[in-house]
Structure formats: structure tokens, C-alpha cells
Amino acid sequence: MWVYEAVPCHSECSDNAWVTEAWSVCAINAVDDLPACGEGVQSRKIRCVKRGSEGHGTSLDDTLCDAEEMPFRAQTCFLPCPSECVMSHWGPWTECPTPCEQDTVRKRTRYMLRPPASNQTCPEDVQSEPCVLNGTCFTYQYNVSNWSTCQLSENAVCGEGTRTRFLDCVRSDGKVVEPSVCEERGLETQWELVVSCFVECPVNCILSEWSAWTECSHTCGSQGQVVRTRSVLQAAHEEGRPCPSQLSQTKPCPIRPCYTWHLGEWSPCRVEGAECGEGVRERNLSCMVHWGDWLDASSPKPVEDERCGDRLNKESEQELLLPCFVPCPGDCHLTEWSSWSSCQLTCLEGRSFETVGRQARSRAVVVQVLENQESCPHQVFETRSCKGGKCHSYEWRTSGWRDNERSVWCQRSDGVNVTGGCFLQNQPTTVRHCHPPCTKPFSHCTQSGVCGCERGYTEVMTTHGFLDYCTKTPGADNKKADVKTNSGRMKPGPSHIQDFFGQWSLRPVGPDGRIKLWVYGVTAGGFLLILLIISVSFLFCTPPSQTKSSCPPQKPLTLAYDGDVDM
Incomplete structure (x- = not known):
């Protein structure tokens, strides 16, 4: 083969x-x-x-x-x-x-x-073979191709043209065969194979002319700039030249100095011809030159007033003088007004039924001499109407107890401590008292509000649960810890120095509250000693009958005993 x-x-x-x-x-x-x-x-x-x-x-x-x-x-x-x-x-x-x-x-x-x-x-x-192997079982159909690109006439780049597509006779195994095979089988061909088309001609972007430069954004200084813009009149199409992304331009303005009126600091309060009383505070108005940034490295400098133009109006002229007061010794002095508080509404359970609120400010009173306190006013308040207020709640706050005293203040719901706002009838006490009062020797009012004994002493209670008297704790001289009483409470102990002197001092009163006998003996001995000193002084200072006494005259001594054990 x-x-x-x-x-x-x-x-x-x-x-x-x-x-x-x-x-x-x-x-x-x-x-x-x-x-x-x-x-x-x-x-x-x-x-x-x-x-x-x-x-x-x-x-x-x-x-x-x-x-x-x-x-x-x-x-x-x-x-x-x-x-x-x-x-x-x-x-x-x-x-x-x-x-x-x-x-x-x-x-x-x-x-x-x-x-x-x-x-x-x-x-x-005899020979046999499957029919499909000989092509006798194939089926046929038309397949249409995709449209071609728009075909223009020779040398044309845009305008009208045609688009075409083709019919293929395809066998069922995918092979393309002669069109006559499909024609012999009478297959229909109802597809359009040629259509007209149009190719857009390239259009370039068209822009307007630049506008005039704007006014400088700053009248003076070095930060000003001017701007000009242009717009798109026609956008680009197809392969035309695209529009630029930048449609505006800026450039800096010429640098010019800035002239500004500037108010200086207030002077101290000056009373003319006096040391206290009503006076006046002044401040200067100066024309300053700078370069647009007041806080830059080159600080403003004073120049002639003519550079800044007209001075301030009459109302602003009043801002150059401010009444003031220098308190005289013994007078009451009011501080400056505080800033106005935030606008507040009268609220009930967090809700308000009014649209107009109130805001307040205050000034404190400084008392120069305590003796004049009664004639001085209390802290001064002022209120005024306001809008846009908020609801706040008020609550008393307290610090921890310290020696039976604590601080109490009023706090608003936003965490600000205020004066006023809380109900006075609900104000907690600032000093804690025991009922009945603690009058027993070596006793004091505890933080629990009951009477207890000092450190080194033990409470002896009555059948009704009250303190009867304080007795010295056996062996307490070498103990520094608190003693737990039969009332089940812990007593605050004195300091170490107080313990030291308390251990070496003589107590004139016994645990039962009565004066001890040695106190009377010491008192009598001291009285006799004083009499002895007076008698000896009298004998030494008595002159003979012929001579004058060289001792100065003695004032009569008056002795009195009021029963004070400290004598």
C-alpha cells in the first residue's frame, strides 16, 4: 500500500x-x-x-x-x-x-x-458494518458565525460601512462540509448575513478659555492666592484627544503687610489720690503690623496708627476703660463674676414641660476681717432666661467620715459639682453626734454613732446597751492593737505619742468617775507650801524699827480654790 x-x-x-x-x-x-x-x-x-x-x-x-x-x-x-x-x-x-x-x-x-x-x-x-461509521447517520445544520467588524470603504476611517457573517454547513460530528450538503436537505437559511453599520469619527476634547483671575483670598499676608478655571465644552469621543484632568490653576498673591488694631492687657486697678475704693483699669490700643499669622516667628510690631485706618467706634472705645474696686481693710470684697452656667430646665423625673430654661452665674464674697462678716453679703447669684436647655438631676454626695466629720456637696447628673440644685431638706449631716452625748471619762463618739472608749480602755455597758464607764484594759500597756469591746465594735485608737504619755501620766479620776484621794492630798500639800514661802519672805523682808525696809512693797496675795484638779 x-x-x-x-x-x-x-x-x-x-x-x-x-x-x-x-x-x-x-x-x-x-x-x-x-x-x-x-x-x-x-x-x-x-x-x-x-x-x-x-x-x-x-x-x-x-x-x-x-x-x-x-x-x-x-x-x-x-x-x-x-x-x-x-x-x-x-x-x-x-x-x-x-x-x-x-x-x-x-x-x-x-x-x-x-x-x-x-x-x-x-x-x-457477507460483510457488515455499523451505519454510523460510514456517515450515513450524520445530521446536518447551519451554523452562523459572529458579525465581523464594521468594514469601511477603502481609505475611510469613519462613517458608514457593512458588517458580515457566514453560514457553515456543519455535520453532527462537528465537521464543516460543503454548503450543498445542507442545500440538498432543504435546510432553511433565514439569517441576515449583511447589515449596515456606522463608525463614529474621532472627536477631540474642546475646552473653554481660561477665566479671569479671582480676587486674592487674603487681603494681606503671605497665605493668599488667586484662582482661574476653565470648563469642558465637548467631551472626547472614540479615539479623540481626551480632556486634561486639571481644570483650574492657582498662584500666590503678592505679599503685603497686615495692619491690625490690637488691645493690650488690663492694667492694675488704679484709685486716684487714694489707697482703696473705686478705681479704673486701662489698656492700650495699638496698631500692629504682621504677615497674616499672628503667632508666627516674626512677632507683631507696633507702627503708626494711621496704618490701621479709623480707630474703634465709640462702643469699642469703652472697652479701653473698666471700672474696678480696691477693697479697704475691713471691707468685704466681691470676686469677678463667674461664667454663665449651661442652660437648665426644671425637670420632673428626667422630663421637662417647659421650653425656656435658666442659667446662672455667681460671685464670691471675700471677708477681710472676720468681725465684719455679719455686715458682708452672702454669695451673690444672678439668673437669666435661655433656650435649648437640658434636663439634669441633682444628688447629694458625701465623703468618708474622718473624726466624726465629712464633706457634703451637690453633684449634677453630668458629673459637675454645683452650688444649689439639691433639696436642702435632704442634705446629709456633716458632723456626727452620739445620743446620748459621750460625757464619761476617756470616752468619745465613734463612727457608728455610739459612745466608745479610747485606746487602752474597755467599755463597760449598762443593761440597756449604753456606755456606763471606761476601765483600763489589763496588760494594755504593751499592746498597740485595738481592743474589741463587748459591744462588738472596734474603737479608733490614739496615736503612739498619746499612748506613751498616757502610760506615764497620773489619772486624777478613777474608772468610776470620782476624784482620787491623792488629788486632795497633793492640793493640801501645795497650799501649805505656799503659806510657808509667804512667811519666810515676810521674815526676811521685815526691817528694824530705826531703818526703812529695803524690800519693795508687796501686793496683797489673794488665794482662791475653785476645786480644779489641774491646780
Whole structure:
């Protein structure tokens, strides 16, 4: 068998076809002394021609036809020998049903022309094959391609043109076949293959002219700038020149100095011709030059007043003088008014039924001499109406107890400590008292509001639970911890220094509250000692009858005893 190489064809293959001639006689390579029989080869000519001119067309290069559809140029053949069976040619294939089923086959037959010699058989006389392998079960349909780009006339870059698409006759296995195959089967072609189109011509972006420069954003200083703008009159289309992103321009203004009136600091209160009383405070108005930023490195400098133009109006002139008061010794002095408080509404359970609120300010009273306190006013308040107030609640706050005293203040719901707002009748006490009062020796009022004993002493309670008296705790001299009493409470102990002197001091009163006997003895001994000193002084200072006494006259001494144990 001859072998031919399949060469891929170009797009023009669909316009060409293969043409075959008749098969040659079967050629067998026979030996001279042997008969010419057996297997041989027969061939035929094929050529590629323009489709539609198979009979007399000019031969083309084989690469211009579809290599997959190229017929065989040669095939094997067989000439029977004298002793072999001779069979006729194969008959035509039977028709395949349409549509084909999966296991459908077609057949062809042949018959014996000459029987073989003895002990030999004839080849098969029936052949079969699946119908699908022979293409008899293929279906066909038209496939339409996508539209082409808009094709313009020669040398045109925009305007009207056409778009085209093609119909392909496609076999069910995906192979594109001749359009005539679909035409023979009467398939409908209702697709439009050519349409008109239009290509937009490129349009460049068109901008307006630049506007005039604006006024400088600052009349003076170095921060000013001017701006100019332009707008888009027509946007770009297709491949036209696009519009720029910057449609505005800025540039700095010429630097000019700034001249501003500036109020200085208030002077101390000056009373003319006096040391206290009503006076006046003054401040200066100066024309200052700067470069737009008052706080920059180059600080403002004073210049001539003419640079700043007209001075302040009459109302502003009053801001240069401010009445003041220098308190005289013993007078009451009022501080400056505080700033106005936030606007508050009268609220009930967090809700208010009014639209107008109140805000207040105050000034404190500084008393120079405590003796004049009664003639001084109390803290001064002022209130005024306001809008946009908020509801606040007020609550008394207290600090921890310290020596039976604590601080009490009023706090608003936003956490600000205020004066006023809380109900006075609900104000907690600032000093804690015991009832009944603690009058027993070495007793004091505890933080629990009951009477207890000092450190080193133990409470002795009555049957009603009150303190009867304080007795010294045995062995308490070396103990520094608090003693827990039978009342179950802890007493605050004195300091270490108080403990030291308390251990070495003589107590004139006993645990039962009565004065001890040694107190009376010491008092009597002291009285006798004083009498003795007076008598000795009198004897030494008495002069003889002839001479004057050199001692100065003595004032009479009056002794009195009021029963004070500290005497």
C-alpha cells in the first residue's frame, strides 16, 4: 500500500475538491516460472481542482484541497490462482434506516464464480458494518458565525460601512462540509448575513478659555492666592484627544503687610489720690503690623496708627476703660463674676414641660476681717432666661467620715459639682453626734454613732446597751492593737505619742468617775507650801524699827480654790 502525507490546507480549501480517475488493473509481481496470481496492487490518479469544474478544471496544488478528504491513490487487489475459489465483486451496501439507531448496521454480499480445488474453502460472502461509521447517520445544520467588524470603504476611517457573517454547513460530528450538503436537505437559511453599520469619527476634547483671575483670598499676608478655571465644552469621543484632568490653576498673591488694631492687657486697678475704693483699669490700643499669622516667628510690631485706618467706634472705645474696686481693710470684697452656667430646665423625673430654661452665674464674697462678716453679703447669684436647655438631676454626695466629720456637696447628673440644685431638706449631716452625748471619762463618739472608749480602755455597758464607764484594759500597756469591746465594735485608737504619755501620766479620776484621794492630798500639800514661802519672805523682808525696809512693797496675795484638779 502506498502511504501519502496529509498536508494542512488554507482557508481556500473549501472552494476546491478532489477528482479521481478509474482504478488500474491489478498488478502482481510474478516470477517467470510461476503463474501470475495472488495479492497485488492497483492504483488511480487523483487531483485537486476548483470546485464545480471537476470534469475539465485545471489541476491545482494538492495543498489547496482538504487533506482529510483526499481519496486513496492505491489499494490492494487479489487475483485468484487456478486452484483457488473465485468470488464476484461486492455488491452495494444496503440502506441504513433514518434516523439511525445505536446498533444499526448495513450489509453487502458477493457470490462464488468458481469453486476451489479440494481441501480449500471460499472467503466470506457477507460483510457488515455499523451505519454510523460510514456517515450515513450524520445530521446536518447551519451554523452562523459572529458579525465581523464594521468594514469601511477603502481609505475611510469613519462613517458608514457593512458588517458580515457566514453560514457553515456543519455535520453532527462537528465537521464543516460543503454548503450543498445542507442545500440538498432543504435546510432553511433565514439569517441576515449583511447589515449596515456606522463608525463614529474621532472627536477631540474642546475646552473653554481660561477665566479671569479671582480676587486674592487674603487681603494681606503671605497665605493668599488667586484662582482661574476653565470648563469642558465637548467631551472626547472614540479615539479623540481626551480632556486634561486639571481644570483650574492657582498662584500666590503678592505679599503685603497686615495692619491690625490690637488691645493690650488690663492694667492694675488704679484709685486716684487714694489707697482703696473705686478705681479704673486701662489698656492700650495699638496698631500692629504682621504677615497674616499672628503667632508666627516674626512677632507683631507696633507702627503708626494711621496704618490701621479709623480707630474703634465709640462702643469699642469703652472697652479701653473698666471700672474696678480696691477693697479697704475691713471691707468685704466681691470676686469677678463667674461664667454663665449651661442652660437648665426644671425637670420632673428626667422630663421637662417647659421650653425656656435658666442659667446662672455667681460671685464670691471675700471677708477681710472676720468681725465684719455679719455686715458682708452672702454669695451673690444672678439668673437669666435661655433656650435649648437640658434636663439634669441633682444628688447629694458625701465623703468618708474622718473624726466624726465629712464633706457634703451637690453633684449634677453630668458629673459637675454645683452650688444649689439639691433639696436642702435632704442634705446629709456633716458632723456626727452620739445620743446620748459621750460625757464619761476617756470616752468619745465613734463612727457608728455610739459612745466608745479610747485606746487602752474597755467599755463597760449598762443593761440597756449604753456606755456606763471606761476601765483600763489589763496588760494594755504593751499592746498597740485595738481592743474589741463587748459591744462588738472596734474603737479608733490614739496615736503612739498619746499612748506613751498616757502610760506615764497620773489619772486624777478613777474608772468610776470620782476624784482620787491623792488629788486632795497633793492640793493640801501645795497650799501649805505656799503659806510657808509667804512667811519666810515676810521674815526676811521685815526691817528694824530705826531703818526703812529695803524690800519693795508687796501686793496683797489673794488665794482662791475653785476645786480644779489641774491646780
